[in-house]
Amino acid sequence: MNEILSVNNVSKRYGNVNALNSISLQINKGEIYGILGPNGSGKTTTLGIILGVLNPDRGSYSWNGNTPTKYDRKKIGSLLETPNFYPYLSARQNLSIACKVKEVSEGDVDRVLSKLDLLNRADSKFKTFSLGMKQRLAIASALLGNPETLVLDEPTNGLDPQGIAEIRNVILDLANEGKTIIMASHILDEVEKICSHVAILKLGNLLTYGPIESVLNNQEQVVVASENLVLLERTLSQIDGVSRIQKNGDKLSLILASGKDSTYLNKALFEKGIVASEISIRKTDLESNFLELIK
Ligand SMILES: Nc1ncnc2c1ncn2[C@@H]1O[C@H](COP(=O)(O)OP(=O)(O)O)[C@@H](O)[C@H]1O
Numbered sequence: 001m002n003e004i005l006s007v008n009n010v011s012k013r014y015g016n017v018n019a020l021n022s023i024s025l026q027i028n029k030g031e032i033y034g035i036l037g038p039n040g041s042g043k044t045t046t047l048g049i050i051l052g053v054l055n056p057d058r059g060s061y062s063w064n065g066n067t068p069t070k071y072d073r074k075k076i077g078s079l080l081e082t083p084n085f086y087p088y089l090s091a092r093q094n095l096s097i098a099c100k101v102k103e104v105s106e107g108d109v110d111r112v113l114s115k116l117d118l119l120n121r122a123d124s125k126f127k128t129f130s131l132g133m134k135q136r137l138a139i140a141s142a143l144l145g146n147p148e149t150l151v152l153d154e155p156t157n158g159l160d161p162q163g164i165a166e167i168r169n170v171i172l173d174l175a176n177e178g179k180t181i182i183m184a185s186h187i188l189d190e191v192e193k194i195c196s197h198v199a200i201l202k203l204g205n206l207l208t209y210g211p212i213e214s215v216l217n218n219q220e221q222v223v224v225a226s227e228n229l230v231l232l233e234r235t236l237s238q239i240d241g242v243s244r245i246q247k248n249g250d251k252l253s254l255i256l257a258s259g260k261d262s263t264y265l266n267k268a269l270f271e272k273g274i275v276a277s278e279i280s281i282r283k284t285d286l287e288s289n290f291l292e293l294i295k
Pocket residue numbers: 014015017018019037038039040041042043044045046
C-alpha cells in the first residue's frame with residue numbers, strides 16, 4: 001500500500017475554541033499535499049498533531065500504518081513555526097547543532113546547504129541572512145538525515161515573489177525525488193502551483209479534499225436568462241444534466257454535466273416552451289471556487 005499518513009476523526013479544542021472538528025485525511029507516497037485554509041482554520045494544529053507536538057482530544061493518526069513512536073517522528077523532516085536558530089552562529093554551526101538534536105550524521109550539513117543554495121554563505125552568521133535565506137536554512141534543516149517525508153508549515157511565509165519562487169522550486173525538486181510533502185498554506189496560488197492534492201480547512205472543518213484539479217476545478221458555469229425567471233428555474237431543474245442552479249441577479253447560473261453544452265441546453269429549454277434570451281458560458285476561476293468554498 002502507498003498510504004503514508006492516515007488521520008482519523010481527529011478533534012482538538014483550546015478552551016472553547018474548536019480548532020479541529022473530526023478531521024480525516026489519507027496521504028499517499030509521493031503526493032504533495034496542501035492543507036489550505038485562511039488564518040485560524042486549524043492548519044498548524046493539524047501539522048502539530050501529526051508531528052506529535054500536540055495531542056488530539058479525540059481521534060488517531062498513523063504513519064505507514066503504525067502508531068508513531070518518537071523514533072518514527074525523527075524520520076520526518078519538519079518546519080513548524082519559525083525555527084530557532086542562534087543569531088550569532090553561522091548557518092553551518094546552526095545545522096551542526098540541529099544534526100545533534102536529530103541524531104543524524106554531521107556529514108549531511110553540506111549536502112543540505114548545497115541543495116538550498118546556501119553553501120557560499122555557510123559560514124555567515126545567521127543574523128546576517130535575508131528572510132529568504134533564513135527560510136531556506138529552515139528547510140535545509142528539515143532535510144537533514146534525508147527524510148522521505150516532509151511536513152512544512154507555511155514554507156513561503158513572509159517571502160517576496162522571488163523567494164517564493166525559489167522555495168517552490170526546491171519543493172518541486174524534492175517531490176521529483178519521490179519525497180512525500182505535506183504543506184500548510186493560506187495562499188491559494190501557492191498550493192495551486194505546487195501541490196498535487198489539497199484539503200481545504202475552514203474553522204476547523206474539512207470542507208473538501210482530493211486531487212487539486214478536481215477540488216479547484218475550472219468548472220464552466222452557464223448563465224441563462226429568460227422572461228419568466230421562476231418558470232425558467234422550474235424548467236431547468238427538469239432538464240437532465242443540469243445541476244447547482246443559482247439565482248444570479250435577473251439571471252440563473254448552473255453547471256452542466258460533462259458532454260452537455262449550451263446548444264443542448266437551448267434545445268432542451270425550447271422543447272419545453274422556453275425561449276432563452278441569453279445562454280452564456282462563464283469560466284469560474286480557481287480563486288472564486290476557493291472563495292466560494294470558504295465563504
Ligand atoms: N495554543 C493555543 N491556545 C488557544 N487557542 C489556540 C492555540 N493555538 C491555536 N489556537 C486557535 O485554534 C484555531 C486554529 O489555529 P491554527 O491551527 O494555528 O490555525 P492556522 O494555522 O490555520 O492559522 C484558531 O482559532 C487559533 O486561535
